[in-house]
Structures are given as structure tokens and as C-alpha cells.
Amino acid sequence: xxxxxxxxxxxxxxxxxxxxxxxxxxxxxxxxxxxxxxxxxxxxxxxxxxxxxxxxxxxxxxxxxxxxxxxxxxxxxxxxxxxxxxxxxxxxxxxxxxxxxxxxxxxxxxxxxxxxxxxxxxxxxxxxxxxxxxxxxxxxxxxxxxxxxxxxxxxxxxxxxxxxxxxxxxxxxxxxxxxxxxxxxxxxxxx
Amino acid sequence: xxxxxxxxxxxxxxxxxxxxxxxxxxxxxxxxxxxxxxxxxxxxxxxxxxxxxxxxxxxxxxxxxxxxxxxxxxxxxxxxxxxxxxxxxxxxxxxxxxxxxxxxxxxxxxxxxxxxxxxxxxxxxxxxxxxxxxxxxxxxxxxxxxxxxxxxxxxxxxxxxxxxxxxxxxxxxxxxxxxxxxxxxxxxxxx
DNA sequence: GCGGATATATACAATTTAGTATATACGTAT
DNA sequence: ATACGTATATACTAAATTGTATATATCCGC
Numbered sequence: 001x002x003x004x005x006x007x008x009x010x011x012x013x014x015x016x017x018x019x020x021x022x023x024x025x026x027x028x029x030x031x032x033x034x035x036x037x038x039x040x041x042x043x044x045x046x047x048x049x050x051x052x053x054x055x056x057x058x059x060x061x062x063x064x065x066x067x068x069x070x071x072x073x074x075x076x077x078x079x080x081x082x083x084x085x086x087x088x089x090x091x092x093x094x095x096x097x098x099x100x101x102x103x104x105x106x107x108x109x110x111x112x113x114x115x116x117x118x119x120x121x122x123x124x125x126x127x128x129x130x131x132x133x134x135x136x137x138x139x140x141x142x143x144x145x146x147x148x149x150x151x152x153x154x155x156x157x158x159x160x161x162x163x164x165x166x167x168x169x170x171x172x173x174x175x176x177x178x179x180x181x182x183x184x185x186x187x188x189x190x191x
Numbered sequence: 192x193x194x195x196x197x198x199x200x201x202x203x204x205x206x207x208x209x210x211x212x213x214x215x216x217x218x219x220x221x222x223x224x225x226x227x228x229x230x231x232x233x234x235x236x237x238x239x240x241x242x243x244x245x246x247x248x249x250x251x252x253x254x255x256x257x258x259x260x261x262x263x264x265x266x267x268x269x270x271x272x273x274x275x276x277x278x279x280x281x282x283x284x285x286x287x288x289x290x291x292x293x294x295x296x297x298x299x300x301x302x303x304x305x306x307x308x309x310x311x312x313x314x315x316x317x318x319x320x321x322x323x324x325x326x327x328x329x330x331x332x333x334x335x336x337x338x339x340x341x342x343x344x345x346x347x348x349x350x351x352x353x354x355x356x357x358x359x360x361x362x363x364x365x366x367x368x369x370x371x372x373x374x375x376x377x378x379x380x381x382x
Numbered sequence: 383g384c385g386g387a388t389a390t391a392t393a394c395a396a397t398t399t400a401g402t403a404t405a406t407a408c409g410t411a412t
Numbered sequence: 413a414t415a416c417g418t419a420t421a422t423a424c425t426a427a428a429t430t431g432t433a434t435a436t437a438t439c440c441g442c
Contacts, residue, residue: 004419012320022213025399026341036421037401047400106354107298108211110290148219149367152360163297163312169343176340176371177260183370195389216429227391229430238430384442393438398429406421412414 007033013054017098021051021108021116051105051116051126058101059123063130065091070134077137081181084134085174088154090159092170099162103155127151140184152178198224198326199227204245208289212242212299212307217263242296242307249292250314254321256282261325268328275325276365279345283352283361294346318342331375344368 006111011033026047030037039105044050069087074080077103091097131147140146160169197317202224206215217238222229260278265271282288297311322338331337344364351360 018301020213020301021292022211022299023204027399038420038422041401042419065233076207084248099298099302103354104298105303107290108213108354110209110211110295112356124351124354145363148360148363150263152344152351152364152367153345155350156343156345158344159294159346160388161306161348162301163294163315164304169339172336172339175336176343176367179374180367182369217431218428229390229392233389234432385440387438387440389436389438392434394433395431396429397431399427401425403424404422407420408417408419410416410418412416 002043004033004035004039005146008035008040008043008050008055009057013058013101014051016051016054016076017104018103022103026050027144048115052119055101055105055116055119055123059126062091062100065129067130077134078185081134081138081140082178084131084150085154085170089170089174092158097161098153102167103159108141111118124151124155125138136185138181138185140181142184145185146180149180150177195224195226195230197242199226199231199234200245200248203241204249204292204381205289207242207245208292212296217241239306243310246292246296246307246310246314250317253282253291255320258321268325269330269376272325272329272331273369275322275341276345276361276368279348280361280365283349286318288352290363291349294350295353315342315346326375329376331372333375337371337375340370340371344371 008029012029012144013025015029015032026037026040029050030040033040040050046052065088070080070083074083102123105116106124109116109120111117114120128147128151131150132143135143135146135150153176157169159172160167196282199220203215203220207218207225216229217231220241221231221303231241235244259276261271261274265274277297293311293314297308297315300307300311305314319338322341323334325339326334326337344367348360348364351358
């Protein structure tokens with residue numbers, strides 16, 4: 001039943017990432033997915049609904065993948081913060097990496113009232129919150145501050161990689177993150 | 192003569208930033224600019240040409256503004272690197288700030304062969320080169336590395352501000368930059 | 383004041399867009 | 413086998429897209 005639904009989601013996600021959301025018509029999506037518009041609108045109320053679901057699935061997949069990897073490969077909470085950028089780098093350098101969906105989506109829908117933009121902003125907030133908990137568990141002096149800085153580094157590096165594949169930005173972001181993390185853990189007593 | 196041309200450029204720039212490039216039709220542009228399509232196509236060969244010119248003008252204005260401010264308000268080259276984020280913050284917190292044009296444009300045109308994407312990538316590269324020279328003049332240990340890190344911080348913070356106005360990301364990016372800059376200047380002998 | 387070039391406005395063409403109404407094939411229960 | 417409900421395919425609508433052909437106003441030298 002829902003195999004076509006999954007297929008549509010997958011194809012739409014791929015096309016949105018490679019061609020842009022607004023530049024991808026529903027006709028193209030159904031053609032590539034090997035189905036018809038009638039079926040698409042059976043499963044999704046509108047194109048906007050499809051966009052929102054694609055974003056949600058993408059974000060869920062990413063956060064699940066990341067936290068699973070962090071939990072599997074580390075023992076102490078403090079390790080997780082150190083390993084974070086290793087997995088980000090692994091994710092970015094994977095051959096099927098196409099960018100961070102909510103970053104692109106927010107650029108295509110700049111109006112803050114727009115549902116797609118709102119979801120993007122919410123996902124960005126959730127990701128930052130995830131980093132706050134990571135920083136807090138690791139014993140950072142100011143978890144909010146460190147988490148926001150790390151999120152800026154991650155999103156900035158991914159942005160750079162979206163503009164030019166193979167820019168190596170993540171490697172430099174990783175070095176910067178190491179310095180910031182050490183700085184936040186070392187100077188517990190200071191300030 | 193060219194007052195209408197300037198007007199079209201200005202209006203297009205504003206609409207592209209507030210509504211997105213692909214979501215803004217030429218009809219809307221000429222309506223807001225108070226002219227007609229015939230005039231627009233007199234001055235610009237195609238919509239893509241208009242987009243490219245808007246991007247070029249935006250980038251030129253930004254870099255001119257930034258380097259002028261840096262030159263005026265600093266004496267020693269090492270000061271410039273410190274003041275950099277002050278001006279970035281001033282730029283971002285200005286009420287008419289609408290985001291960094293080439294970041295959004297590259298998201299709307301993800302295909303690396305696309306002329307708009309290529310120009311965006313080129314502008315990103317130029318900005319990074321500008322930072323490299325700044326870092327070199329300031330006597331950074333590894334100017335390329337520091338410049339790339341700073342560009343990641345700047346573009347990441349701006350990205351955060353595009354998703355959510357008033358996120359205060361630049362303030363945190365500034366703190367991070369300070370740490371990275373100090374680190375790069377202090378440890379001249381190391382490594 | 384008049385003729386000619388230039389800029390502007392109106393109207394249009396061809397495609398593409400999201401979304402839908404209708405018709406047809408198909409699988410299942412009896 | 414047959415009747416029924418569901419999924420799919422075709423065809424269509426209405427609006428919006430970029431770009432252009434034609435008509436009209438405006439401004440200049442003389």
C-alpha cells in the first residue's frame with residue numbers, strides 16, 4: 001500500500017535537494033517515482049504537505065543516525081562532544097550527501113510566517129537543543145553558549161560544503177570546535 | 192535613463208531576499224518598480240541576467256561597506272581582525288538586513304553547473320580570500336586555516352539569523368572568533 | 383511647430399504550474 | 413463468475429511563468 005508513498009517521499013527528497021524545492025514540479029516527482037499525480041494527491045494533501053513531510057523525515061533520519069552513532073561509539077558523556085564532529089564529517093563526506101535540508105528550505109521560503117520556514121526554524125532549534133544537552137552532559141561551563149557556537153560551526157561548514165563540494169570546511173570546523181570545547185571545559189572556574 | 196534600471200535592480204534585490212528568487216516573478220518586479228516588462232527586458236537579457244546582476248551588486252556593496260569600515264576605524268592590521276565581527280554584527284542587526292544573498296541563492300540553485308550557483312560560489316570564495324588577507328596581515332600562524340574558520344563562523348551565524356531573526360547568533364560567533372583569533376596569534380611558535 | 387528616433391504600454395504566445403474530474407483497470411469477497 | 417470498492421491513468425482547468433510583437437506616447441534637433 002504505502003510503498004508508493006515511501007517512493008514518492010524518497011524521490012521528492014532527492015529532487016528537492018538536487019534541483020531545489022520550487023524548481024521541482026509535482027509532475028517531475030511523479031514521473032521519476034513512476035506514478036501519477038492522482039496517487040500523489042491521494043497520499044499528500046498538497047505540495048506543501050509533501051515538502052513538510054520530506055523535511056520531517058529527513059530531520060528524523062539525521063538525528064536518529066547521529067544520536068545512535070554517538071551512543072554506540074562512546075562511553076563517557078564527555079567523549080560524545082569530542083566525537084560529534086567526526087560523525088558530522090562522516091555524514092558530509094558521504095557520497096550521497098546533498099546538504100542539510102532545513103537550511104536550504106529556509107532559504108527558499110524566507111518568510112518567517114511560511115509553514116516550511118517555520119518547520120525549518122523548529123528543526124534548527126531542536127538540533128541546537130540536542131547540542132545543549134550534549135554540552136551539559138559533557139560538563140561545559142556554559143552549555144547554551146557552547147552549543148550555539150557548535151551549531152554555528154556545523155551549519156556554517158555544511159553551508160560551505162553545499163556551495164562547493166569538497167571544500168573541506170568540516171575539517172576546519174572540527175579544529176575550531178576542538179579549541180572551543182577545550183576552552184569551555186578547561187576554564188570551569190574562570191569568569 | 193538608467194534610473195529605472197537602478198530601481199529594477201533595487202526592487203528585485205528586495206523581493207528576492209524577502210520572498211525568494213524563484214518565487215518572485217518578473218511581473219511582480221516590474222509592478223513594484225512601477226514599470227513594465229518591456230523596460231526590464233530592455234535592460235536585462237533575461238531573468239537569470241537580472242539575478243546575476245543583483246547578486247553582483249549586493250556583493251560589491253557589502254564588501255565595499257565592510258572594507259571601508261575596517262580601513263576607517265582601525266590603524267594597525269591586527270586590529271582589523273578583531274573589529275571584523277563588530278561590523279558583521281552591525282550589518283546583521285541593521286533593521287534592513289535580509290540575509291546574505293549568495294547563501295540563499297546557492298540554496299535555490301543547488302546545481303553546481305548553474306550560473307547563479309557558480310557566481311554564489313565565486314563570491315563565497317572571494318569573501319574567504321578577503322579574510323585570508325586580513326588574517327595574514329594580522330600575523331596569524333596559519334592564515335588560510337583561520338580565515339576558513341572565521342568564514343564558517345560568519346556564514347553560520349548569518350544562516351542562523353536568516354532562519355530566525357534576533358537569534359543573537361552573531362554575538363556567540365564573535366566570542367568564538369575571539370578565542371580562535373587569540374589561539375592563532377598566541378601560538379606562533381607552536382606546531 | 384514638425385519629423386524621426388526612442389522609450390513605454392498593451393496585448394499576446396507558449397509553457398509550466400498545482401490541483402481535479404472522469405474514466406478504467408484490478409483485486410477481493412461472496 | 414460476478415459485483416463492488418479501490419487504485420491508477422487520462423484528460424482537463426485555471427492561473428502563473430518567461431519572453432515578445434505590436435501599438436502608442438514622449439522627447440529631441442531643426
